[in-house]
Amino acid sequence: MLAEQVALITGASRGIGRAIALALAREGAIVYINYKSNRAAAEEVKRQITERGGRADCLQADVSSAGEVDAMVQQILEREGRIDILVNNAGINRDNLIIRMKDEEWHQVIETNLNSAYYCLRAVARPMMKQRRGKVINISSVVGLHGNVGQINYAAAKAGIIGLTKSAAKELSSRGIMVNAIAPGYIVTDMTERLSSEIKEQVAAQIPLGRLGKPEDIANLAVFLAGSGSDYLTGQVIAVDGGMFM
Numbered sequence: 001m002l003a004e005q006v007a008l009i010t011g012a013s014r015g016i017g018r019a020i021a022l023a024l025a026r027e028g029a030i031v032y033i034n035y036k037s038n039r040a041a042a043e044e045v046k047r048q049i050t051e052r053g054g055r056a057d058c059l060q061a062d063v064s065s066a067g068e069v070d071a072m073v074q075q076i077l078e079r080e081g082r083i084d085i086l087v088n089n090a091g092i093n094r095d096n097l098i099i100r101m102k103d104e105e106w107h108q109v110i111e112t113n114l115n116s117a118y119y120c121l122r123a124v125a126r127p128m129m130k131q132r133r134g135k136v137i138n139i140s141s142v143v144g145l146h147g148n149v150g151q152i153n154y155a156a157a158k159a160g161i162i163g164l165t166k167s168a169a170k171e172l173s174s175r176g177i178m179v180n181a182i183a184p185g186y187i188v189t190d191m192t193e194r195l196s197s198e199i200k201e202q203v204a205a206q207i208p209l210g211r212l213g214k215p216e217d218i219a220n221l222a223v224f225l226a227g228s229g230s231d232y233l234t235g236q237v238i239a240v241d242g243g244m245f246m
């Protein structure tokens with residue numbers, strides 16, 4: 001149970017972040033739903049949580065901006081006086097082959113998928129250190145472990161998340177802060193919706209469990225990593241990919 005624990009989930013208006021927000025709220029956490037532009041979707045997540053008797057609120061911020069992240073975390077601290085769980089989930093892809101990739105596509109992905117995690121971690125580190133407790137969950141990707149054609153920017157950002165996770169785990173463990181990463185495989189969300197059904201079938205054929213993942217498959221692990229059942233677990237990267245890479 002995560003009763004009364006304060007959680008910030010970046011990019012929680014849709015997809016994996018949304019599923020994590022709903023799952024943490026179900027366990028009793030007070031959930032802050034960050035989003036960039038999709039206010040209606042974020043409000044819908046909040047509605048679903050409060051309807052079931054949970055506590056949640058939406059916070060708009062572009063997590064690729066350090067200033068916006070600091071202001072968002074400050075707002076949570078002013079309201080709650082603490083922050084227990086950070087899920088660095090917000091992410092985008094701008095796929096292209098190396099020779100066609102535009103600098104803008106490279107920078108957008110690094111800023112949104114990697115810099116954001118650093119800004120959020122830095123903002124919560126001090127309050128978590130004072131509390132002598134915290135759980136940080138970074139959403140990487142199997143692409144960060146194995147690479148992928150057309151995703152040099154995305155793979156670099158997701159591999160960066162792994163280095164950030166391990167370094168932060170070492171640096172913060174003495175203060176009771178655990179930092180782990182989840183590396184999802186192919187999960188059905190808006191991000192993968194663009195793939196043709198032919199590609200989806202090809203991908204599913206390579207997955208021992210025979211299907212693409214659901215956002216809830218990731219949320220189940222996030223709940224475990226946020227709770228006390230994982231108190232002896234830090235600096236790990238756990239793939240949730242139906243056995244695709246092993």
Ligand SMILES: NC(=O)c1ccc[n+]([C@@H]2O[C@H](COP(=O)([O-])OP(=O)(O)OC[C@H]3O[C@@H](n4cnc5c(N)ncnc54)[C@H](OP(=O)(O)O)[C@@H]3O)[C@@H](O)[C@H]2O)c1
Nearest residue numbers: 011013014015016036037038062063090091141187189191
């Ligand atoms: N889907 C997969 O197969 C898969 C696999 C491996 C890893 N992942 C990772 O899992 C995470 C979630 O992916 P998803 O598939 O759930 O994506 P999604 O459905 O496209 O949702 C992305 C979320 O991130 C938010 N976001 C994007 N840029 C942001 C920014 N600058 N500031 C704040 N929020 C921002 C979006 O907010 P708005 O609604 O306001 O736009 C939305 O809530 C990402 O880090 C992704 O790389 C996904």
